[in-house]
Amino acid sequence: MGLKEQLDYLFNPRSIAVIGASNRLGKWGFIILARLQASKSGKPLYAINSHENEVLGLKAYKSVLDVPGPVDLAVITIPYQGLIEAVQECVAKGVKAAIVVTSGLGEMGGEGARREEEMIEIARQGGMRVVGPNCLGHVDTYSNVRTVAFLPGLKRGSVALISQSGNSSQTITQYGGQMGLGFSKFVSTGNEADLHFEDYLEYVGDDDKTRVILGYIEGLREGRRFFETARAITRRKPIVVMKAGRSDVGIRAARSHTAALAGSDVVLDGMFRQCGVIRVQEISELVDVSVALLGQPLPRGRRVGVLAMGGGMAVMASDAVRREGLEMPALSPATMDKLDSVMSDRWSRGNPVDPGGDLISYQALWPLLEDENIDAIIIIGGVGMIATFPNWVKLPASAMAGAAQGRKAIEDLEMENLKKTIELMKKHRKPILFTSQVTGAARRGRAYNMLKRSCLSFYSNPERAARTLARLVEYSEYLGIAPARYP
């Protein structure tokens, strides 16, 4: 059985047993079974518990061997003392894959490491693949098999997340949800005693549902294989990684966390670059970059046009763009003429473009998209939010009556302008990064939601937008879409 078939059993099993299923709130065996019940995959679920007759409304079996039908996937949550026996029974039952949540194994060293080896040896001889141990579970939003308790409502989409930390995934997916990101698959890899990061990477590389791959990495067990696999994948779809464990204390902590060999950070940096992997520095950037990769064309160069409502934002955006090593060229004479004709004489007459007290108009944005000196645009404030304008101010009732009428018309116009903008963005293949703090009323606007659905989410500040754009530029340079500079 090849890796693909083995992992198909993991992500889309015909039936699932929870070994350690519990009625006690707070126990992993409670949370995971409850999560599986709630996700309504339609797959038969079996509760295994040696002391109970019933768990969460299901008949409980003393052992997986007592289950009447076949079991493809077992989720094991019992303490390590009973683990070897449970794995032996899984193998005897013909279970194809086990997710071992149990901790106190390889990450403890000594006795724990020996227990882990023994367990893996049994699984290997029985032809059963193992996720973990010391992991949080997995999610497949297409088969609707969700064993991870702490990722409520992971939306279906096209991002696969492979994570060497369970809790970090929670941060990534929650923030991803806010930015409109949907996921195809998720796996918490734990100690990687059997299945390695590289196995999952190879699998999602070939997964039709996955368009972007995210990795949270503390250490790689098969560096060479990672390199070869990633190099092949990044020609077709982007891989974005956060590699933690850079500092002295961080490396030490990583070692004790998932028994990972943290490796030299500088060597890894070079390796990532050479195989086209996009590396980010904070986990929020994993989300920022994925959103942009899904919603935006890759830029053809590093020349940025900034359109900012308010001079302060123009200054900060310029600082941020330059700090990322991107360029802010002069606008072409044709663009200058066009902008002179649509803006008041208070406009900044250069890049960054600041209308000088007016709202940003699409008539100012479109010429930038057409300017041959510009490869990408960062736009700050205004666009997409104008529709919610009357909500910004608490108006007296008399004014509101008129405003409500005006609002519908403003919103219609905004939608029309945004659609034209997206068409131009695609036509000219120039990414547009929208930047704004989007609050209450604006979040309910049609324009905002249309943008979010198109993965054109708003970055909350220009620094985030510039950082994200820089990663797109580097990837584009790697692929040869932009002139080479990515070393």
Next chain:
Amino acid sequence: MGLKEQLDYLFNPRSIAVIGASNRLGKWGFIILARLQASKSGKPLYAINSHENEVLGLKAYKSVLDVPGPVDLAVITIPYQGLIEAVQECVAKGVKAAIVVTSGLGEMGGEGARREEEMIEIARQGGMRVVGPNCLGHVDTYSNVRTVAFLPGLKRGSVALISQSGNSSQTITQYGGQMGLGFSKFVSTGNEADLHFEDYLEYVGDDDKTRVILGYIEGLREGRRFFETARAITRRKPIVVMKAGRSDVGIRAARSHTAALAGSDVVLDGMFRQCGVIRVQEISELVDVSVALLGQPLPRGRRVGVLAMGGGMAVMASDAVRREGLEMPALSPATMDKLDSVMSDRWSRGNPVDPGGDLISYQALWPLLEDENIDAIIIIGGVGMIATFPNWVKLPASAMAGAAQGRKAIEDLEMENLKKTIELMKKHRKPILFTSQVTGAARRGRAYNMLKRSCLSFYSNPERAARTLARLVEYSEYLGIAPARYP
């Protein structure tokens, strides 16, 4: 009349006229008058408009000279063509302070600069102080005078914000609101043709309602005075600034924005350090640092203890702490013993403290607060959110019944533990930075809201927490509370 009395007229006038008040949605004169009406200060409001008989339900006067009673504050929103005449009339009327929103003046150079000089000369001779021109207005949450349209619902509190960019203030205050920050005063300084950043700084330095001063700066007009004023203030209350315009393009943009002399960034950096001003790099950090300054004791050193739910978070937090130049010392033997006795044998047995799969317990946090090797704590995940636990998982109805009961008890315990934690924090004078993505259900929890009210808000990632803590440490070193290292 001294500066204090002059600015008292600005922030707490007896009456206000809007020159350029308008019935047309989108006009500054519409938004500002509507905002003043909505904020219900109880001060008489006068609409000045030469074409209308009534504006937003108020009788409209052709000129400020026609207003029957005295006018302390005038907000001028008319185009620059009529500005000189309007200012002459204000002076004739005996107006004490004018906020000039009008743009097309000093920031344009040439003719605009000459107009600005003429206007200021008239005001000066008439004894009227001027905010702006080319500014967005101001807010005093105690007198409830709010002329800025775009800062909806600025909560009353103890942070004063002086900003050389109107739009940036919107970002700062919106984000501040999310983090629980309240404001005492706000002013958008515009071109600073008359009143300078340094005037407002001196004023809020002596304001009883203000405990922390935030500044967004592009350039200082009175560097020496800033230094002297700030040095005196920072002994009593902290000043946090974001100085934009660091890069080549940013400096150029700053110059055209508010006619600011951006000055050498390196020189300013040294100047800020020498007068104890806390400088941050992104505007979100202005908020992060203020929240911490309000809610936390200043640390007595740079030795950090990290308590993280999940090894991945422990690794990332360690990286972040070290990147900021903070230290992560070994725990004292006494602390090790205490932690051994309250945690499972899976805990990390060192700093960072990772419980190894369990939730973070207060029994693990409290010994860190008592450890003489530790000056500050970053805590990641769990605490304060446990109360919302049953909401993390969509549970089947059968389980929810039991969970709902359990939840109340869990929440009560959580509140009790948090209160004890805050007491210990104060007693040992060790800041605790809470780090977590707080989403939907958790935001409604009692524990979360109690923390937010106490300015113990959650930082969304460990990098933000570490960055914030580093700024507290530097200020503490400047004040001599921590051993000197702040140069």
